[in-house]
Amino acid sequence: MSAHSDAAASRPGRWQPAVTQDPLLQKHGALGQPVSRIEGPLKVQGKARFAAEFPYEGLCYAALAFSTIARGRITALDTAAAEAAPGVVLVMTHRNAPRMKAPSLMMSSPTAAGASDLPVMQNDEIHWNGQPIAVVLAETQEQADHAASLVTAGYAPLPAVTSFDEARKTPRQLDNILGQPPVVEIGDAEAALKGAAVQVDQIYRTPRHNHNAIELHAATVAWTGDELRVHDASQLLDLTAGQLADIFGLEAGKVRVSSPYVGGGFGGKCLWDHQILACAAAKLAGRPVRIMLSREGVFRIVGGRTLTEQRVALGASTDGRLDALIHTGIAAMTEHNSCPEQFTFPTRHLYAAKSVRLAQEVADMDMLANTFMRAPGESVGTFALECAIDELAEKLGLDPIELRRRIEPEKDPTSGKPFSARHLIDAYQKGAERFGWERRSPTPRQRRDGEWLIGMGCATATYPYHRFPGGAARIRLTAGGQVTVSTAVHDMGMGTATAQVQHIAARLGVPLDKVSFEYGDTSLPRGVIAGGSTQTASIGGAVIAATEVFVEELLKLAGNDSPLAGLSLAEVETRDGGIGHRDDAARFESYESILRRAGRGELVCEAEAPPPAEMEAFSMHSYGAQFCEVRVSEVTGEVRVSRFLGSFDAGRILNAKTATSQFKGGIIMGIGLALTEETNFDPRTGRIVNASLADYHVPVQMDVPAIEILYTDIPDPQAPMGARGIGEIGITGVGAAVANAVYNATGKRIRDLPITLDKLM
């Protein structure tokens, strides 16, 4: 049953986004408790089944062969040796692949999930170095891998743009950046900059990054007639199902995708060529197929964060007010992609300035499509902006936190909307106190320990709140009082299910052990994607709506013989395993009693979340203050992060343990962004050179110090549960906090990530 007519919207007691608050803001229960991840025991026992672990009768294994040129045509493709190799079932190329529609670009339609809109293995065209040119199916993975190495190809190369320096000569202006205008102008910022008493005007560069989740991308797929079953490692279930149906010309509903456990997503576990190719090859072979990319395969066919070159220019008065705030730049992209790395986004909301100019362009290259990677835009955008703020503070002779206090806006500086809640300065204050910020010398190079120079830096973290519409939730109550909430959402290890169990227990007033949460399967009510730190709030919206229907249904079932007789949604609350009058403790009936008296074995209700009107009415963002201490060797230039503290203002924290892990994980990834991570893209060939974990440096244990996490825990009055989303903010600001600390230690500004030792020698 659906609950969203206009009549329903005006029903008293119902949550109306932007108008009323989620009633849960007044309750606490298990919310916020450090509950351990509910799937933890299954995982440590090896019983949690991941995408590449589903057994099937007659399963065959897939391996890919990749192109070695960036652009051109395949003129020869010799698969004979591969076909003759032991155990090979078939070799699929563009010559024998089933005909498929091309994916459509994500956000271009309700079922679009494509990172790229290029057809997959449908013709002889090569669009990037590393594009799959053949799929080998064999009886074992080893046989498939071996046979794939025997596939040889000849090419007629076409001129390819594989150098960023070349590509940037003909920049392209997009008509929108993820739905936002590509250019924002308030006043004449360039003129204001020229006239400003104090100026900072610098170029910042950030490199390409690749996804390296611990679980390799994988899928196990099986056809039964025209029904397609996909076990995926996914943060995009419903869209993947819809897009696959589209690609293979199936009716909606014929594709079921599930993904109960995912070993890390970060934006990378969406729909890429491997799932499509596995489904196509399974169709061709008439057998189920398992595909698991090699680590190199992930680099070749799963996109990453693109490189950026950003200009930040700040013009200020001597008392530290911004006259001009300019943030412009360019990122590499392809024409078949919609991820321009929205690095100007943080600057749209952070600081008050009399004039503003924000603009970003793209440089088209012949390469793999970009994708989202933890805080796309904000992660690298805050590097540029927050380094520039630090540079300005120094020029002004102000403490960088004091400067931020002076440019703290009263309302959103570009949209003019009120903030739903903003406690950035609070976060700074708490963090500074705890970190011992007062021990920082405003002048660089003042602290040392032998050859090691020691410095401190800080930077603002920020990430937008979003709530995706379209998600639904189903509540099922059994006679025994057991509650199951179901929705096709994702838990990639971050604790979605655990936090939702806590949330549902609090919302329905039942103990944790009476609650189950079903997710990770498109056979469940439609869920939202796990992206943009939106999932928890989006599920929240759906659960609120379902709860309203649930309570109303129970009130109906309770009837006239109940202490609840005559009460409406607005007059009651859930508590102690039942429904009670808000102001009258005596008027209460338990769920079990209502069901029993009504002679019902169970009650099932489903509703869709109300549209996210709060996002229209308010500027909603999470904030944080990142504090870093580094040691830099004066001999070698090696940088070691010795202490880190993140102080966050992300609304209400639903689970102290999983939230702290999310913040820490983001910070660790940020340390990688600051110091070690860089994809080596060879401009001569367009080929990624360091496609392995030995050569692509993510931080290792010894690169990561003890990290301390603080949070304000102030609920956002406009958000479901008061929670704004925490998955991505952790990485934002880290690059700048490290770079600013390096400057404080050494007196050297490094504006080009990663901060490798050669830049400091």
Add this chain to the structure above:
Amino acid sequence: MNPFSYERAADAAAAIGLAKGNTAARYLGGGTNLVDLMRETVERPEMLVDVTGLSHKIEPRSDGGLLIGAAATNTALAADAHVRTQYPLLSRAILAGASAQIRNMATVGGNILQRTRCRYFYDTAAACNKREPGAGCDARDGFNRYHAILGASPACVATHPSDMCVALAALDATVHLDGPDGPRSMALADLHRLPGDRPDIETELKPGELIAAVELPPLPFARRSTYRKVRDRASYAFALVSVAAALDLAEDGTVRDVRLALGGVAHKPWRASAAEAALKGRPADPESFRAAAEAELAAAAGLRDNTFKIELAKRTIVAVLGDLTGDEA
């Protein structure tokens, strides 16, 4: 990975017998390098002869030296009490390499003969003279941060990646070989070759020869020795530059004797003979150290990404020698 057969040898003679005359046979140590290369189809052996059954003993010799079986694991060697007290630089060098898991598998023989980490060598889509003589060298004008600044040739600018070998080179280690023509020995410093115009020929080993053992001569002053590795992250990364050093100071504070070797700079572990010569008899102070470093790196040449390593090597030499002159060393 290509199909191959697998044999386990109980001792050196058996291993040599199994591999004899078979150019497609390879000796297999812990497999941490060879198996990776097979997965990438850079190595395509048809037969693997497992030599982990060779001696793994670590035996002190009557002259104060040490005999190390080729099958000793990196972990065992680093943990050996004699090594830790008499040759601390060796223990530190090994522990600076790879990860605990890899060191548990890796053998001394395999470590010495591990191949370069040049990414273009690993990627069969790239041009590489080492993999395919005459094909060209994509690293020369490509990503070459980890590449050589000393002893490179137009044909190849790769480095030897071992940490352990840098310490062995500093210690004047001898390698005991065995092969179809019988046993022989040579200085470790002579085992690896500079690339010249045949970077595919990396060592002086003859076909079918294997490493049976490594011998360290006694070097009492190696008690005052260390290893410093400079790299792109705190652990689990190959050296940009590394320095193994042992220092013997005279009463008057001059250098009586010194051993110095560099890693991450050349196609072989680089014994810094010029620096050693420049140091002997000189006062153990930063000026002499710097002068010695300058002498060693006088012939160094940088590439697109690695020119900084010339200065980095000099500074690291000075810092390491400085540490060894300090009281705590």
